[in-house]
Amino acid sequence: MQSPAIAPSILSANFARLGEEVDAVLAAGADWVHFDVMDNHYVPNLTIGPMVCEALRKHGVTAPIDVHLMVKPVDRIVPDFASAGASLISFHPEASEHVHRTVQLIKSHGCQAGLVLNPATPVEVLDYVLDELDLVLLMSVNPGFGGQAFIPSALDKLRRVRERIERSGRPIRLEIDGGVKVDNIREIAAAGADTFVAGSAIFGAKDYAEVIARMREEIAKAGTRQA
Numbered sequence: 001m002q003s004p005a006i007a008p009s010i011l012s013a014n015f016a017r018l019g020e021e022v023d024a025v026l027a028a029g030a031d032w033v034h035f036d037v038m039d040n041h042y043v044p045n046l047t048i049g050p051m052v053c054e055a056l057r058k059h060g061v062t063a064p065i066d067v068h069l070m071v072k073p074v075d076r077i078v079p080d081f082a083s084a085g086a087s088l089i090s091f092h093p094e095a096s097e098h099v100h101r102t103v104q105l106i107k108s109h110g111c112q113a114g115l116v117l118n119p120a121t122p123v124e125v126l127d128y129v130l131d132e133l134d135l136v137l138l139m140s141v142n143p144g145f146g147g148q149a150f151i152p153s154a155l156d157k158l159r160r161v162r163e164r165i166e167r168s169g170r171p172i173r174l175e176i177d178g179g180v181k182v183d184n185i186r187e188i189a190a191a192g193a194d195t196f197v198a199g200s201a202i203f204g205a206k207d208y209a210e211v212i213a214r215m216r217e218e219i220a221k222a223g224t225r226q227a
């Protein structure tokens with residue numbers, strides 16, 4: 001398993017002060033910046049694009065930017081995000097005509113590639129592409145909005161994907177996204193996640209550092225219990 005990474009979703013940040021919000025959350029101990037891209041077509045919401053990613057890089061953000069594409073079609077926006085400074089680019093298989101080709105496209109632009117599984121997308125979608133991936137992102141809410149409740153069936157799905165990753169023998173990250181809080185992150189980590197997106201739980205708190213520290217403590221407890 002990879003070392004735990006906490007990736008605050010900027011969907012819940014104050015967009016009027018985005019640069020400061022990202023600086024604050026990284027200073028508070030976050031590892032990555034989770035960047036939710038929505039197109040009002042694949043999902044019923046509209047957010048931010050490559051220009052905002054580039055603006056964060058120009059602002060001085062050096063942490064990995066974890067781009068979660070909820071757009072259809074996917075391929076034509078990939079090069080723009082790569083040039084804008086994305087570190088990882090993940091997409092939903094339902095939004096790509098040719099999943100394997102999109103993975104290769106992302107990697108050919110120098111980014112790490114992830115595939116995102118919606119709550120009702122079966123894990124078998126990974127069967128012929130897992131060996132090409134750097135990350136699997138499991139949605140524990142339906143994509144489109146922050147602040148939704150964690151769907152409990154994601155725990156069993158995490159275990160099933162974790163088994164597949166272990167069998168592959170490759171250092172593939174397993175990321176969970178949606179409804180992650182201090183009070184459920186231990187169970188989520190014990191089920192096999194190593195990368196944790198949290199939007200409302202972090203940006204909705206007064207003290208970002210305190211929430212991130214408590215999340216890390218809970219993740220560490222899951223590790224102790226597994227050992």
Ligand SMILES: O=C(CO)[C@@H](O)[C@H](O)COP(=O)(O)O
Nearest residue numbers: 143144146147178179199200
């Ligand atoms: O991709 C998405 C929603 O589609 C997420 O990244 C959310 O933004 C996570 O928000 P919380 O559930 O943690 O508030």
Ligand SMILES: [Co+2]
Nearest residue numbers: 009036068177
């Ligand atoms: Co997301």
